[in-house]
Amino acid sequence: MRRRHRRLTATADLDITAFLNLMIVLVPVLLLGMVFSQIRMIELNFPGLEMGEAPEVESFRLVVTVLPDGMELTDSDRGVIEVLPADREGQNYARLSTLLQGIKSRLPDKTDITLEVGPDIDYQTLVSVMDTVRSYPAVVAASVVQAELFPEISLMDAGEARELAARPAAVKGEGV
Structure with missing residues (x-):
């Protein structure tokens, strides 16, 4: 009789x-190659009063109107300060910043501004x-920092039919 040999099987x-x-x-x-999205938040103040709050009288109100044709800078005392028509490259942000820097140098305590935005503004x-x-780049101690202009921004809608004002004409008179 033949013997059957069992083969030993081992588990691998x-x-x-x-x-x-x-x-x-x-x-x-x-994980290092992953791009994380960055979200920046801008704090806004919307016009309106809370319940029971009495309106304060503002002596100087600065408004920047943004329309597809350009921007205009107005104040409550003098009306239209400057009209900045848009060109082929878009809005004239550099001129707006220069004008606001001049206003800020005369009124350093003012921190609020209102943006009047047209309906077709992206x-x-x-x-x-x-x-x-809100700010502009300034050089302080050989380094570039963001100097504050008007950080408290309020938004309001410009009317549907709102158009860019005519440029203020130069007043002819003595010294001009």
Whole structure:
């Protein structure tokens, strides 16, 4: 009679060390290469009063009107200060910043401004105007910093039929 020899079968151990090493290296590399979205928030003040609050009399109100044709800067005392028509490149942010810097140098305690926004203004233009009226780049001690202009921004809608004002004419008189 023949004997049947049983073959000894051993269970194979899984060797996953190489795979784990790969994962330990791959996960941090993928995380470092990931682009995280950045969200910036701009604090806004909307016109209106809370319940029971009495309106205060403002002596000087600065308004920047943003329309597709350009921008105009007005105040409560003199009316239209400057009209900045848009050109092929877009709005004239540099001139607006220069005008606001001049006003800020005369009124350093004023921190609020109102943006009157036309109905056809896109979001990027609105944010660019808000950045322009909030601060400007200044050199302090050989480094560039953002100097404050008017950080308290209020928004309001310009009317549907609102158009850019005519440029203020130069007053002819003595010394002009």
